[in-house]
Amino acid sequence: MRMLLIHSDYLEYEVRDKAIKNPEPINEEQRKGRLDEVLAVFASVEKVDEVNPDEVVEKALAEIKDVAGQVKAERVFVYPFAHLSSDLAKPDVALDVLRKLEERLKEEGFEVRRAPFGYYKAFRLSCKGHPLAELSRTVVPEGEVNK
């Protein structure tokens, strides 16, 4: 999984059109969302992650906790983002990974939102611009590290 982490004054999105045949079902409330003072995590789940999705969730969680601790962020916005990799996992695996990541972040005490999966979305982001405000992390299942 490839992640772009942006420490932000806010991230807000609004769902536009379907981007895949079967996007995640959403209710009216999920069509828009906003968090203030947030660590935005734009995440591309990759084909290699299909080998061990649960392990990738734990590795991504560790990276997000590390960055959130450094920038003192208590809120995390998980944002499905298919543009960080040229070798994407299939949608059902990707959604499952991102749902689990959201759940684990909540278990670790973060306030968490996750943007809807499978849609084009308009979004606004205000990056804080400090030295640690723009970071990227890549995590893969253990056996895949040096392939």
Ligand SMILES: NCC(=O)N[C@H]1[C@@H](O)[C@H](n2cnc3c(N)ncnc32)O[C@@H]1CO
């Ligand atoms: N900018 C808007 C957008 O990216 N939309 C993406 C994601 O919401 C989601 N998606 C599909 N596959 C993946 C994947 N492997 N990892 C993350 N998201 C995925 O499906 C949309 C079309 O690819």
